[in-house]
Amino acid sequence: MKADNQNIKKPGVVIGLSAVIVSVDHRDSGGAGTQAEPMVFIVRGAEHTLSVGVVPTNEDGDALPFGPFDPDSHETPELGLRSWVKDQTPIVPGYVEQLYTFGNRGRYIGQKQDELRVISIGYLALTHQEKTRTSEKVFWGDWYSYFPWEDWRRGKPEMIGTVIEPGLKKWVNAADSAEAKLHRRTRANLCFGLGGIAWDEEKVLERYELLYEARLVYEAVRDKKIKADYTLVPGTSMLYDHRRILATAMSRLRGKLKYRPVVFELMPSEFTLLHLQKTVEAIMGHPLHKQNFRRLVESSGMVEEIPGKKSAAAGGRPAALFRFRRGALLERPSPGMKLPPIGG
Amino acid sequence: MKADNQNIKKPGVVIGLSAVIVSVDHRDSGGAGTQAEPMVFIVRGAEHTLSVGVVPTNEDGDALPFGPFDPDSHETPELGLRSWVKDQTPIVPGYVEQLYTFGNRGRYIGQKQDELRVISIGYLALTHQEKTRTSEKVFWGDWYSYFPWEDWRRGKPEMIGTVIEPGLKKWVNAADSAEAKLHRRTRANLCFGLGGIAWDEEKVLERYELLYEARLVYEAVRDKKIKADYTLVPGTSMLYDHRRILATAMSRLRGKLKYRPVVFELMPSEFTLLHLQKTVEAIMGHPLHKQNFRRLVESSGMVEEIPGKKSAAAGGRPAALFRFRRGALLERPSPGMKLPPIGG
DNA sequence: TTGACTTATGCTCTAATAGAGTATATTACT
DNA sequence: AGTAATATACTCTATTAGAGCATAAGTCAA
Numbered sequence: 001m002k003a004d005n006q007n008i009k010k011p012g013v014v015i016g017l018s019a020v021i022v023s024v025d026h027r028d029s030g031g032a033g034t035q036a037e038p039m040v041f042i043v044r045g046a047e048h049t050l051s052v053g054v055v056p057t058n059e060d061g062d063a064l065p066f067g068p069f070d071p072d073s074h075e076t077p078e079l080g081l082r083s084w085v086k087d088q089t090p091i092v093p094g095y096v097e098q099l100y101t102f103g104n105r106g107r108y109i110g111q112k113q114d115e116l117r118v119i120s121i122g123y124l125a126l127t128h129q130e131k132t133r134t135s136e137k138v139f140w141g142d143w144y145s146y147f148p149w150e151d152w153r154r155g156k157p158e159m160i161g162t163v164i165e166p167g168l169k170k171w172v173n174a175a176d177s178a179e180a181k182l183h184r185r186t187r188a189n190l191c192f193g194l195g196g197i198a199w200d201e202e203k204v205l206e207r208y209e210l211l212y213e214a215r216l217v218y219e220a221v222r223d224k225k226i227k228a229d230y231t232l233v234p235g236t237s238m239l240y241d242h243r244r245i246l247a248t249a250m251s252r253l254r255g256k257l258k259y260r261p262v263v264f265e266l267m268p269s270e271f272t273l274l275h276l277q278k279t280v281e282a283i284m285g286h287p288l289h290k291q292n293f294r295r296l297v298e299s300s301g302m303v304e305e306i307p308g309k310k311s312a313a314a315g316g317r318p319a320a321l322f323r324f325r326r327g328a329l330l331e332r333p334s335p336g337m338k339l340p341p342i343g344g
Numbered sequence: 345m346k347a348d349n350q351n352i353k354k355p356g357v358v359i360g361l362s363a364v365i366v367s368v369d370h371r372d373s374g375g376a377g378t379q380a381e382p383m384v385f386i387v388r389g390a391e392h393t394l395s396v397g398v399v400p401t402n403e404d405g406d407a408l409p410f411g412p413f414d415p416d417s418h419e420t421p422e423l424g425l426r427s428w429v430k431d432q433t434p435i436v437p438g439y440v441e442q443l444y445t446f447g448n449r450g451r452y453i454g455q456k457q458d459e460l461r462v463i464s465i466g467y468l469a470l471t472h473q474e475k476t477r478t479s480e481k482v483f484w485g486d487w488y489s490y491f492p493w494e495d496w497r498r499g500k501p502e503m504i505g506t507v508i509e510p511g512l513k514k515w516v517n518a519a520d521s522a523e524a525k526l527h528r529r530t531r532a533n534l535c536f537g538l539g540g541i542a543w544d545e546e547k548v549l550e551r552y553e554l555l556y557e558a559r560l561v562y563e564a565v566r567d568k569k570i571k572a573d574y575t576l577v578p579g580t581s582m583l584y585d586h587r588r589i590l591a592t593a594m595s596r597l598r599g600k601l602k603y604r605p606v607v608f609e610l611m612p613s614e615f616t617l618l619h620l621q622k623t624v625e626a627i628m629g630h631p632l633h634k635q636n637f638r639r640l641v642e643s644s645g646m647v648e649e650i651p652g653k654k655s656a657a658a659g660g661r662p663a664a665l666f667r668f669r670r671g672a673l674l675e676r677p678s679p680g681m682k683l684p685p686i687g688g
Numbered sequence: 689t690t691g692a693c694t695t696a697t698g699c700t701c702t703a704a705t706a707g708a709g710t711a712t713a714t715t716a717c718t
Numbered sequence: 719a720g721t722a723a724t725a726t727a728c729t730c731t732a733t734t735a736g737a738g739c740a741t742a743a744g745t746c747a748a
Contacts, residue, residue, distance in 0.1 A: 272725090273725085273726095274724085274725085290725090290726095291726080291727085291728090294725090294726075294727095314723095314724090315722080315723050315724070316722080316723040316724025316725070317723080317724050317725045317726080318724085318725080319724075319725060319726090320725080320726090
């Protein structure tokens with residue numbers, strides 16, 4: 001259990017903080033045509049993503065905001081993230097949770113590739129301030145533009161059958177042995193709900209990693225420096241491994257929603273139940289049974305009706321307005337809403 | 345989103361890998377008096393825990409194994425951990441999962457406290473090789489010796505009523521305002537299942553942090569340099585923030601057991617159902633209903649009976665021997681065993 | 689050899705919950 | 719007034735969870 005001190009202190013190891021800042025764009029207030037889209041805070045262009053100034057790149061593209069970890073001023077990495085987000089963006093996140101620490105070799109590819117190792121502590125942050133100033137360089141991106149196959153709200157995305165399944169089939173058949181083929185096939189089936197297996201909305205990361213391995217996303221083509229003479233899966237790519245970090249955040253958030261009342265971090269102070277439902281559906285990526293959702297939410301005690309107040313009706317009976325009951329957090333050991341899985 | 349390069353590269357930031365290596369000591373093979381105790385791999389004495397050679401301490405005590413992260417030879421931090429564990433210990437962990445990255449200021453307290461910042465990427469590793477050579481300095485420690493209040497297998501631990509509740513009551517009453525008192529009280533109730541709230545076995549970390557804040561564990565007395573003229577909660581303390589890391593691992597493992605078949609990483613290749621049950625109970629910290637556990641496990645398809653084979657009976661009808669069905673992992677999207685919470 | 693004891697295993701009963709659907713209420717619009 | 723749209727209340731059923739009883743298959747000691 002002895003080790004050389006020198007190994008550790010070499011220059012060229014950089015610690016940074018990556019943030020997946022999520023909000024939900026509530027297109028309108030209750031009533032007819034209520035819409036909700038999950039958004040991620042994106043910075044575009046190398047000079048923004050490379051705020052530590054040490055990771056040169058020639059590529060342009062979408063990236064997650066990335067800030068320095070300053071051991072002198074930051075008590076904890078999480079406080080560091082909060083202060084950096086507060087200083088550098090117009091966002092004040094309510095909920096912040098550490099996701100994962102990413103430290104793969106080669107995750108930052110630049111001229112100094114071999115010298116430099118970037119360790120990123122990834123965070124998930126939730127906010128309901130979706131109306132922030134944006135520009136061409138800094139904006140809220142629709143998270144399903146990066147992961148279109150994750151959006152089952154209007155049924156199974158077509159590309160799964162037309163692009164992903166054929167692509168994976170090719171990858172399965174490219175395996176060496178029959179054994180390896182079987183292994184690849186079962187993995188593909190499990191991830192993408194093929195062969196009678198149910199789709200699991202939490203497997204966002206596993207699916208992305210599988211597509212990467214099967215070289216069906218641009219990042220794989222880029223990192224492995226291959227020529228893609230076949231159809232890639234639709235979806236916006238990101239710089240570095242940021243799409244992987246985003247996938248990690250989506251998996252985590254989809255899981256968390258089921259047992260902790262984090263949705264409310266994404267809601268305005270007053271909302272209708274449809275409003276809340278559309279927000280949950282937006283995150284989970286699939287539709288829910290309206291009456292049962294209502295029963296669930298009302299019986300959970302997480303929410304209280306605002307007496308008298310009604311939403312501005314738009315094409316139907318006006319809905320009651322609700323607010324989050326902060327007190328509920330103090331009454332039950334692990335409040336949340338048990339959400340059903342998608343019907344496979 | 346610009347930052348100074350200098351902030352990052354200062355010397356005095358060390359990245360290390362901490363491992364919570366868990367095994368279960370199966371005291372005997374099925375039959376009467378079957379016992380199981382969860383164990384953690386412990387190193388005692390500063391020279392072992394400080395293998396990076398940069399964190400001086402005067403104290404002696406139990407610590408988690410800690411290894412360097414070497415950007416030159418480690419493709420990923422997880423591979424770094426695996427290789428370091430393999431080289432430096434007799435353990436070959438099967439399952440490894442990243443837990444959390446700890447980087448609080450002051451988590452390593454030494455002469456150079458203000459200069460040095462240690463960032464530890466914490467890992468949870470599971471193994472069933474509990475029979476490894478040990479010494480006075482390196483051994484398997486009973487994890488309930490560090491967290492005796494977490495063991496409800498033989499009912500509610502007495503110390504909760506005799507030491508923890510009174511200690512927390514004092515802490516509640518020491519709050520400034522009535523509001524703050526109420527807040528502290530509800531927090532204590534939620535954590536420790538007081539006032540009619542059910543005990544939640546997953547809140548290991550929250551409970552430890554509460555005890556720390558209420559200065560009822562030695563680490564708080566040590567870090568805050570106060571004089572403890574009152575009774576501390578029983579339980580072995582650890583160096584640095586290692587008991588917090590262990591608590592994080594326990595929380596994670598208790599949660600994971602409910603939806604992923606990780607128990608089998610802790611089992612020998614053949615086992616009886618009682619054996620399996622005792623192992624789950626050991627991790628979860630509370631007893632389970634035997635017949636229902638059997639129904640659950642058998643219907644899950646995670647396990648198959650070994651035809652003909654029976655356990656060596658010890659005082660009763662011999663039990664059938666089972667083995668883990670690896671194939672089950674490939675059949676269902678998220679296999680596991682839904683475990684009931686402790687009856688509040 | 690038999691009866692007491694111990695553990696394993698099979699089965700039943702009941703309460704709670706989840707999933708799906710029907711029915712009615714309240715609004716706007718034509 | 720009638721139609722469309724949404725909100726809300728309620729019902730029905732299948733599944734699951736929690737608890738306990740009954741029987742099986744061994745050991746051990748008198």
